[in-house]
Amino acid sequence: MDDFTQNLVLSRLTYGPTASSRSKLSSMGLKAWLTKELAGTSPEDSIFLTGQSAFPSSMETLTQTIENPFYKRRAYWVSRELAALTTLRRIYSSNQVLETLAEHFADYLPVPLFSQADIYRMDYDRTIRANLKKTYPELLVAAAFHPAMLTSLNGQTNTAASPNENFGRELLELFTVTPKLKYSEKDVLQVSLMLTGINFSLASMELRAFPSRHHFGKISLLGFSHSNLPTDSSSTIISRATQMIKHLALLPSTAEEFSIRMARRYVSENPSKKLLDLMKRTYTSTKGSIPAVFSAMVLSPEFLSTKPSKVKRPVEHLASSVRALNLDLSAPLKDMVGAGSLDFNDLNPLTTILDRQGHLPFDWGTPDGYPDYSDAWTTFGGQAQRWNITSKISQGAMRAVFAIPAYPSLLSQSTSVSAVIDQVVKTTLSSPLRSQDKQRMVSLIEANVVRTQTPQQQFAKISSMAFGLVMATEEWNLR
Amino acid sequence: MTDQHGCEEFQQLTKGLDRRSFIRSVMAVGGGLVIAGDPGMTYALAAPGEAKDTVVTITMRGGMDGLMAVPILGSSTFRSYRPTTSLQDFEAHRLDGMFGLHKNLTEFKKLYDLGELAVVHAVGTPTGTRSHFDDQRAVELAAYDAPTTQGGWQARYLKAAGHTEVLSGFSASRNSPASFRSAPQAVSFQSLADIELVPVGRSRKDYLDLVQSLHDGRTSAWSKAATATVKASEYLSTIAPKSTITYPDDAFSRRLKLLADLLKSGVPIKTANVEFQGDLDVHDDAGIREGSMAANFTRLNDGIAAFRSDVGAFWNQLVLVTITEFGRRLQENASAGLDHGWASAMFVMGGNVRGGKVIAKWPGIEKTDLLNGDLRVTTDYRDVLASVLVGRAGMSTQGLQEVFPSFKFSPLDLVKLG
Numbered sequence: 001m002d003d004f005t006q007n008l009v010l011s012r013l014t015y016g017p018t019a020s021s022r023s024k025l026s027s028m029g030l031k032a033w034l035t036k037e038l039a040g041t042s043p044e045d046s047i048f049l050t051g052q053s054a055f056p057s058s059m060e061t062l063t064q065t066i067e068n069p070f071y072k073r074r075a076y077w078v079s080r081e082l083a084a085l086t087t088l089r090r091i092y093s094s095n096q097v098l099e100t101l102a103e104h105f106a107d108y109l110p111v112p113l114f115s116q117a118d119i120y121r122m123d124y125d126r127t128i129r130a131n132l133k134k135t136y137p138e139l140l141v142a143a144a145f146h147p148a149m150l151t152s153l154n155g156q157t158n159t160a161a162s163p164n165e166n167f168g169r170e171l172l173e174l175f176t177v178t179p180k181l182k183y184s185e186k187d188v189l190q191v192s193l194m195l196t197g198i199n200f201s202l203a204s205m206e207l208r209a210f211p212s213r214h215h216f217g218k219i220s221l222l223g224f225s226h227s228n229l230p231t232d233s234s235s236t237i238i239s240r241a242t243q244m245i246k247h248l249a250l251l252p253s254t255a256e257e258f259s260i261r262m263a264r265r266y267v268s269e270n271p272s273k274k275l276l277d278l279m280k281r282t283y284t285s286t287k288g289s290i291p292a293v294f295s296a297m298v299l300s301p302e303f304l305s306t307k308p309s310k311v312k313r314p315v316e317h318l319a320s321s322v323r324a325l326n327l328d329l330s331a332p333l334k335d336m337v338g339a340g341s342l343d344f345n346d347l348n349p350l351t352t353i354l355d356r357q358g359h360l361p362f363d364w365g366t367p368d369g370y371p372d373y374s375d376a377w378t379t380f381g382g383q384a385q386r387w388n389i390t391s392k393i394s395q396g397a398m399r400a401v402f403a404i405p406a407y408p409s410l411l412s413q414s415t416s417v418s419a420v421i422d423q424v425v426k427t428t429l430s431s432p433l434r435s436q437d438k439q440r441m442v443s444l445i446e447a448n449v450v451r452t453q454t455p456q457q458q459f460a461k462i463s464s465m466a467f468g469l470v471m472a473t474e475e476w477n478l479r
Numbered sequence: 480m481t482d483q484h485g486c487e488e489f490q491q492l493t494k495g496l497d498r499r500s501f502i503r504s505v506m507a508v509g510g511g512l513v514i515a516g517d518p519g520m521t522y523a524l525a526a527p528g529e530a531k532d533t534v535v536t537i538t539m540r541g542g543m544d545g546l547m548a549v550p551i552l553g554s555s556t557f558r559s560y561r562p563t564t565s566l567q568d569f570e571a572h573r574l575d576g577m578f579g580l581h582k583n584l585t586e587f588k589k590l591y592d593l594g595e596l597a598v599v600h601a602v603g604t605p606t607g608t609r610s611h612f613d614d615q616r617a618v619e620l621a622a623y624d625a626p627t628t629q630g631g632w633q634a635r636y637l638k639a640a641g642h643t644e645v646l647s648g649f650s651a652s653r654n655s656p657a658s659f660r661s662a663p664q665a666v667s668f669q670s671l672a673d674i675e676l677v678p679v680g681r682s683r684k685d686y687l688d689l690v691q692s693l694h695d696g697r698t699s700a701w702s703k704a705a706t707a708t709v710k711a712s713e714y715l716s717t718i719a720p721k722s723t724i725t726y727p728d729d730a731f732s733r734r735l736k737l738l739a740d741l742l743k744s745g746v747p748i749k750t751a752n753v754e755f756q757g758d759l760d761v762h763d764d765a766g767i768r769e770g771s772m773a774a775n776f777t778r779l780n781d782g783i784a785a786f787r788s789d790v791g792a793f794w795n796q797l798v799l800v801t802i803t804e805f806g807r808r809l810q811e812n813a814s815a816g817l818d819h820g821w822a823s824a825m826f827v828m829g830g831n832v833r834g835g836k837v838i839a840k841w842p843g844i845e846k847t848d849l850l851n852g853d854l855r856v857t858t859d860y861r862d863v864l865a866s867v868l869v870g871r872a873g874m875s876t877q878g879l880q881e882v883f884p885s886f887k888f889s890p891l892d893l894v895k896l897g
Contacts, residue, residue: 154762154814162813166762169819173610185609185851311701356673358653366541366760368612374700376654381668383701383708384676387690391677437693444689448680468679473693474702 001026005304008430011312011479012266013037013298014096016320017428019410021096034298037097038133038291046092047337048329054342055081062123062147063205075118077344079362082122083113084344084351086361091319101132101294103315104265106362107369109143109175113362117151120200121362124148136258136288137249140175141242145207147200153367160196160215168192170367171245177253183222190221194228194244198237209237219244222251255283261372263297268306269373275302308430308478311374314359314382316479321390321471324428326410328403349401357385390471395464407463408456415458417445417466424466429475441469531897532831532871534864535738535751536633537779537801538656541759542611544807544817545824546854547772549598549837552579556844564765564811574598578837581767583776586784587826595794595832597893599825599863600839603856607805607821611760614804619657621861624885630661632864632882633750637662639881640874642749645707646714649741650752651734658752663703666711669734675716676709687713718744724789730756732782739789742797749872755779759803763814783828795830798867798894802860808852809844821853825863831871831895838891862889870894 001009006025010017013034025033036042044050057065057078065071071078093099105128111117117124124146131139143149144167150156153167168191172183197214200207214237216230224247226240248254259279263271278300279293286292297303312320328334329350336342354360364370371377389398396404411423421441425433433441445465449458470476551557552568571579572588578600580588590596605623608614622628628635633656637648648665650656659665668674678686687709694705721743726732734753741748757775765772779801787794806823822842827834840857842848848855861883868874868882871894879888 154816157763157814157816159813164762164812164814164816165818169609173612179608179610179613309699311699356670358669365758366611371654375657375660378700378704379650379653379655379668380666380704380708380711381653381670381673383704384668384674384712388675388677391679395679397677440689440692444680444685447682447685465679469689472679472690474697474699474705477701478699 001030003426004430004432007428008304008308008479011308011320011430012303013100015090015099015316016323018323018326019427022427031299034097034295037095038295040095040098040133042094044092044094046088046094047334048088048092054337054344054347055085057081057122058085060122062120065122066119066202066205071119076114079113079118079121081344082125083361083363084347086125087315087347087351087354090315090361091322098129098132100266101290102129103361104262105132105139107364107372108261109140109149110362110364110367110369111148111152112365113360115152117148120146120148120151131290133291134289135286136254136283136290137246138288139290140249141245144171144175144195144245145198145200145238145242147207150198150200155195156199158192158196158198159213160193161213163189163192163196163215165189165192168195171248174368176245176248176257177222177251178257180257181222181251181253187221190219191244191248193217194219194226194241198241207238209234209241211237222248224248249288250284252280252284255280255288258283258288259293259297262293265372266294266297267303268309272302275300308475309374310479311377312477312479313370313372313377314354314357314386315361317386317477318353318389320476320479321393322402324471325393325405325467327393327405330399330401330403333401334403353389353401357382386477387472390476391468394467394471405464405467407460411459411463413455413459415455415462417442417449417462420459420462421445421466421470424463424470428467428470429473430479431475433470433473433475437473441466444469531873532796532798532829532867533742533748533751534636534867534872535753535797535799536658537753537755537799537826538652539755539759539779539801539803540611540615541757541803542805542807542819543759543775543801543803543823544761544765544772544820545600545602545822546806546809547765547767547817548581548584548776548826549574549600549824550579550581551577551844553577554844560809560844561811563815564767564817566767570768574837577841578839581772581776583773584780586780586787587828590787590828591835594835595828595830597827597832597834598837598839599827599858599891599893600837601822601842601854601856602825602839602858602860602863603805603822605856605859607853607856609805609819609821609853611804611819616657618802618804618860620660621658621864621883628884631656631658633658633752634660634662634665635882636750636868636872636874637664639878640749640872644747645710646741646746647749648751649738649746649748650754651737652752652754656752656754663707666707668737669730670737671715671718671720671740674712676712715741715746718746722789724785726785726789727778727781729778729782730754731778732785735782735786736789739786739793742790742793755801761807761816762812762818763816765811765816798827798829798832798871800828800863800867801826806854809849809854810852821850822856825860827863827867827893829871829894831897833892833895838893858891859886859889861886862891863893866891866893870896 006022007017010021111124127142127146131142154164155167158164165188169188193215197210211232219226219228224244259276279297282293282296392398393402414420449461570582573579619631621632645664648659648662650667652667655667680686691709694702720740722736726736757778758771761771803823806820807817808820811817842855842857865888
């Protein structure tokens, strides 16, 4: 596998290539590397993820968080902790493929930050992560009955006397079959009725169905039918609703939508019918196995033959740029981690970078997740900010957040501008630069290098400018 | 005739040139302040003369309930549907013999009384789906009868009217809305602080020239937008906020203030979008008096009030139109909320609006009048937009067919013709 292919794989399946990840992929080959990544067994080696002093709610159970007087008064702090922790995970986690899957499914089954679901939000993230190696029907059921989703889409107030159809509608429209199946308003009501009375009980800290609020009577939609006779059993009601959700999650239309969304996220905005058919077949034969469909997609010929065309979303752009430069957080932040005193507030300068680009993790108000198409992310403000981010971090000019790049550890020292650019391209891009682009970069850098300086000073200048310019290209901003 | 928008440099560049020859000249020299966003553009459909007014959409994402904003007064039937989600008649501002206005829309009432605000009721999409995402996308693409149409309606308006200059389209939003899809001359950003480019190397000019050349001859969405970004950044980096008005401290008002700054600085915006920010999707505890919807209307009202004061004389060159993807169900649910519905209401505001009236082919609210419990749409939202484009933005009937293909336009008496 050549350098460009390695970078292509890593720009799609991780938050960007690093020297370490390129080496692992190269030595193991795609299939073995993928298997190991999906196992997700690599211990975290970044101190930003091992200390976790900044994120107390990430170390608590859901019950502990709910009963914690501090979070009772400030539930939104849970969301803030999660946003900061997730940003760090995306940049620094050793289990990068699973990290991208966690993002993908957080967009698929979203619960926004800074809402009435805040207190549950960290545990909802844990729930998504715990199901990534399982099937989509299992993940969907876990998400559907999580108090975060029940709160976010009004399941908590869905009763037989007056059904609230919010979750039922989104279950059909976004999470399973989509309107392409042309379900009816009656179907929406049927789904909603089957879910009536199912709440997360704060009294018992568990999911419960309350028969007095549940609709009994036959439920029938889209090939699912249940007599749904009266019962006093909470578990029976929940079991029936679970059957319905799993039925919907295994319909061919769900398999198709699941495949389309995954292929659009990881391959291109217009995946071929052949690739989608392969993924759909895999979904059906494995009853919706997430790793199986994912692997089928990655190991298909189309995965490697498809040229980069997707604009990186802001978090992908930021993480990949930081990873390519092998940047730690700034020394003061690192010291705070070491001293166990880091607070998520200290990470505001980091999360603000994403917030200003409209891509703070999970901070999307509607249940369709962040947009995953290029047009949405090629705004003027977004492009200007991205160019500025890479201009600054490559020149060590974001010192409140990131350390100064250590170029001697990234590149072989040289005072040849052309040679340094070649090295940067080889370690970052999925395709070579156009010759005229490289030549213009050489000219610009030469005009800025003071040749009377020491070789080390010249190398530092050339390296910082080469990264800054290469990261301004289309090649870097697409994946 | 050239209009008077644009900074001094822009006006100097355009002096003595009609728009088409100006566009060609800029394309020929390949530089200057303004660039051609789409060299393949057809000018045959350009509107006769220059646009008079800038059309601004206020996107109310989430499904704004028209009957909370503009309730029916004196109707026990209406109150019976909404025991907890409607106001008493005396709490609302009275508009006419039938309709009122939410109590927090005090500035809207003033505009209505001044004849600068009109309401269109029972308005919406031709085919409601009750889906936020399908309806929102459809509203912004506005190509119901012509599904192969490219781009969004504001992009097609810019093209049909011959507005090729960068920044002729502007969205105050973090993402680019679908209505501007396929409009490389349209830009989206939320803050002037976001846009000044930091150079790599000592020379800003050399860096910007290089960044631009890196994207020349490319066809990706990224590269097509890059040229406009560099040009717009150079231009906008010279702009300083001009507002002296204190706006409310919320995202919607900050976006309105940004638009005001751009307009007052001479940025040649021909159509803009401002994203409202608030919780309109009130399935639960709609809060018509003190909660969510009351806060939404306060935010909308106060933001527009500040904006109107801020833009001064520009108010007479603007038409603001609120748009939402759907209204809400007539019958409230058990959670004191309202589920997705169909028809809603639109506000049309500006110095050249023929306001002071509620335009509605009222469909009725008896159970038999409703469609699946929803207020019926009797006025297509495109009739509102088209009436504004034709009446105030110089759009020809032929050009209108480009903007809203296969749409049979029924003009509404909404704006002063000019």
